[in-house]
Amino acid sequence: MAVEKVGVIGGGTMGAGIAEVCAKAGSDVLVKETTEEFAAAARERLKKSIGRGVKSGKITQEDADAVLGRIRVTLDLNEFADRDLVVEAAPEIESLKAEIFSELDKIVKPEGILATNTSSIPVIKMAQATQRPGKVVGVHFFNPVPVMPLVEIISALTTDEATADTVFDYAKNTLGKTAVRAGDRAGFIVNALLIPYLCSAVRMLESGYATKEDIDAAMKGGCGYPMGPLTLIDTVGLDITLNAAQSLYDEFAEPHYAPPALLRRMVDAGRLGRKTGEGFYSYSK
Ligand SMILES: CC(=O)CC(=O)SCCNC(=O)CCNC(=O)[C@H](O)C(C)(C)COP(=O)(O)OP(=O)(O)OC[C@H]1O[C@@H](n2cnc3c(N)ncnc32)[C@H](O)[C@@H]1OP(=O)(O)O
Numbered sequence: 001m002a003v004e005k006v007g008v009i010g011g012g013t014m015g016a017g018i019a020e021v022c023a024k025a026g027s028d029v030l031v032k033e034t035t036e037e038f039a040a041a042a043r044e045r046l047k048k049s050i051g052r053g054v055k056s057g058k059i060t061q062e063d064a065d066a067v068l069g070r071i072r073v074t075l076d077l078n079e080f081a082d083r084d085l086v087v088e089a090a091p092e093i094e095s096l097k098a099e100i101f102s103e104l105d106k107i108v109k110p111e112g113i114l115a116t117n118t119s120s121i122p123v124i125k126m127a128q129a130t131q132r133p134g135k136v137v138g139v140h141f142f143n144p145v146p147v148m149p150l151v152e153i154i155s156a157l158t159t160d161e162a163t164a165d166t167v168f169d170y171a172k173n174t175l176g177k178t179a180v181r182a183g184d185r186a187g188f189i190v191n192a193l194l195i196p197y198l199c200s201a202v203r204m205l206e207s208g209y210a211t212k213e214d215i216d217a218a219m220k221g222g223c224g225y226p227m228g229p230l231t232l233i234d235t236v237g238l239d240i241t242l243n244a245a246q247s248l249y250d251e252f253a254e255p256h257y258a259p260p261a262l263l264r265r266m267v268d269a270g271r272l273g274r275k276t277g278e279g280f281y282s283y284s285k
């Protein structure tokens, strides 16, 4: 099946990025938001990100306008009926995602593929919320989506081979991403390796062993990482990092996956990183 019409659930950090790369590749994109205020914020996020390319000369103003013209933000899920592929990028809460998949299943045409961008929740949980588990698959993008080349394609035990092949082909050949396949366990490939490293950095800070600036400078200068771990958590979102760590801990019960107390307290305090203006560092919004 050719993917031409794409739906994206959630116009936040990831949803907006996914909408952008799909529209840049020529797809017709519909984004679902929850309120008019958040829909306006999603439109602004898209405009700003696509505008970056104009400023750096990667894309003309005319092309940027055409890309924006292929994206529509709506509050009405019923409009998703004709989508070939829907990518869910709502908050990392299992019950919320299951509810969204159950709703989508009733609305999207029977041959439509329902994908989740979850960081760490096993895909089978979303597949089981639908009557079409063969058409549910994980399509995990990386932040910032327009810049990071990787997409992990995750087959649940119930995912049809043809479904995984279709999204693999779309990610690789239409979006031009590096696509890899992974089995359905919490964290997939990247987060199973990345999240324990990020949690270790928080534990090191929490123990008072080193300052946040020194931890970040050490990993950038010593290992060549583009961002230090605490800056990266601020970019990913402390809530997303916490939920990913919790999913990994629920799956494997290994201590290095356990979310550090400091991470929990900062999420309790609403310090979610760049998106709220305050995380390990402060950001002007
Ligand atoms: C949690 C999960 O489930 C999975 C995850 O996503 S884990 C997180 C994975 N992501 C990472 O590890 C990101 C690590 N960081 C980086 O790679 C880099 O710091 C970065 C690409 C984000 C920024 O790079 P930088 O060199 O510091 O900044 P900058 O010079 O501003 O940007 C480099 C290019 O990327 C573009 N860019 C940066 N951020 C962007 C964004 N949010 N949207 C669009 N483009 C962006 C810039 O426009 C710039 O492009 P040009 O050269 O054409 O101008």
Ligand SMILES: NC(=O)C1=CN([C@@H]2O[C@H](COP(=O)(O)OP(=O)(O)OC[C@H]3O[C@@H](n4cnc5c(N)ncnc54)[C@H](OP(=O)(O)O)[C@@H]3O)[C@@H](O)[C@H]2O)C=CC1
Pocket: 009, 010, 011, 012, 013, 014, 015, 032, 033, 034, 035, 038, 088, 089, 090, 091, 092, 093, 096, 100, 117, 118, 119, 120, 140, 141, 142, 143, 235, 236, 237, 240, 275
């Ligand atoms: N941040 C990251 O680095 C990465 C995140 N992910 C995954 O992507 C997903 C989204 O994360 P991220 O973009 O960071 O989160 P954000 O909080 O930035 O965005 C989530 C978006 O979903 C919207 N939303 C909430 N409830 C619903 C609903 N019922 N229906 C439709 N939209 C809804 C939110 O809108 P509102 O404000 O109205 O609540 C918000 O715009 C998560 O599963 C996360 O694990 C994957 C890779 C990397």
